[in-house]
Amino acid sequence: MKKVLIAVMIVSTVFMISSWACAAKPGFDSKEIRIAQWGPQTGPAAPWGSVARGTDILVKLVNDEGGIHGRKIKYFIRDDQYNPAQTKAVVKELVEREGIFAFVGGVSAAAGMAVKGYLAENKVIWVGPSTAINEYVFPVQPYLFAIYPLYEDEASILTKYAVEKLKAKKIAFFYQNDAYGKSGLEGCKARMAKLKMNLVEESSVEPGEKDLSSQMLRLKKSGADVVIMWVNPTSATIALKTASTIGFKPQWISSNTLSDYPLMNKITGGLWEGVITGAFALAPDSDTPLLKKYREAAKKYAPEERWGTFYMAGILFAEPLIEALKKVGPNVSTEAVLKQLNSMKKFQGIGPPVTWSADVHQGSDSIMIQKCGPNSTYITLQDWTSNELATWKKKK
């Protein structure tokens, strides 16, 4: 009995090793095209898991409409718990066991950086990473196509809005002391230089800090009438509560990462009303035909999900890939889809207009500007606006 057990174990181990060591399987066959996404479904960043589930709505909608040229899309979601080591494991498993044609979305810059090289080596297309970092697209990565507007561009557009539309005279910047916050600060400063203005105050916060009294008092002393903040939801909440405590009431402006108004209004105890944010998607309650169609689909396929910004993001990150697959026709191949993606011009779904070429894989420099109205409603202040100062467009 013992010998039999040992033999079974050896065979199983050899089988497992051989299956893990095998190269990437093709991502499609005559019946299906396999696409996938990682995202935190559990763990500290679980709220962002809705991005991956949002993509599922678009996939179900496409499949119910007959698929793409006779092929259905098979969609895989894997929980990486916001842990890059876990992301590596799930991506490898998907590519080598299931055979994935393309990845879409993918929350977390660290997770993306952990698998970027692996996906490129295996010639797996990756469309619409769910974060904006320069390293994804500069220098250009042949298989990686970004949609998310860069934080520099967004901050530049929001600063312009503050000066030209809100007539702000004194602008201060409150940022998270990391790449995300500093990208925003850079964009804001570039715009201020163009407008021949200076920030009246720059104040930083560490991501875990719970007491922001000194930062808020500095901002108050600066006399800023507009404060642009590039921080996470927790820091933004503490900032607004502390500012309220010390009687500081500027016009707050924030990046799109805080554009989930129902969530932000809930956690700030109603202080989010009146805050202006950038947006990478149409307002969730918008009445455009395409958005209405998606909203109805979400009600049908996932009635338990909250229809919000990040859920919609999952749809918009996948839209260009679906469009490219449709254009390719029945003869699917990685090269054919790459060709379509590289020639995409001003494609627009519910996100910003997307343009890619063989030389530039940053698809957009545009955001919308929205404001949190009463009862967490979305008020659109400005339609899609691009950043004419975007340096990456000039480099080309």
Add this chain to the structure above:
Amino acid sequence: MFEMLLIEGLAIGACYGLFGVAVAIIYKTSDVVNFAQGEMGMMSTFVAYQIMTVYGWPFYIAFPATLIFAIVLGMAIEFCFLRPAKEPTVLGLLILTLGAEMLLMGLAGWKWGAEQKDFPFLLSVHDTIEIFPGFALNEWTIGVFVLTSVVMVLLFLFFRYSKLGIAMRATQQNENAAKIMGIKVERVFSITWGMSSLIGALAAMFFAARSVLDPNFMMEPFMRAFAAAVLGGLTSIPGVVIGGLILGITENFFGYAWPEWKPIVAFVVIILIITVRPSGLFTKHYVKKV
């Protein structure tokens, strides 16, 4: 601006101090730093949240219910994690508290999810009360000052004059001698953990009211409260509170002058003080002769 920096510094410092007291109580009796302290407070705050927002009961019911839960939780952790350890070393007990921390964080994440929540607290951070003409403080700040003062005085009296308090100190000084003198040390440990959890829950609710509620929300305050406790001296209750106040004020004034240095300046000050007084500002440093 000076007064505002001072008051805000003192308020957050009192909160650190209060939470530091919870850490110090356990250390006073068992020489163990409880790394699950933050998560015990987090768990209790989530229970208060559950009672108020899910069951819809008012604060005056949720508050005492939460405090009872906190006591039971503290005792349960001592009973389930630390008591079964046979002839444990201090390091072994410390690792057990780390295990308890991870378990509690996992449980909270499973039950309430990772999404941040607003904690409905009785005392507002916006509404102010005029203490005397021309000087107003918000309700939260007044609450922190009052609560910290009351807890500090009560604990000081408890450890100095009550039989149980003296039994706790005796247990810390010499567990075997305490046993010989008829002190039920296991019961003392259990009560200590209950008391510590209760004070930790009070402080955690104040922290949650000022920030957001999620399973990670007490990690950073725990680190600062622990630093405050070390600064004041882990075995001195008033020392811990004063350590918290020094930490709060230092952070606010330095943070105001040099924002980039805010996160580390307090710790630099602590290192400097500990170098001069290794047992903290308010504790006597004993050196054993061998």
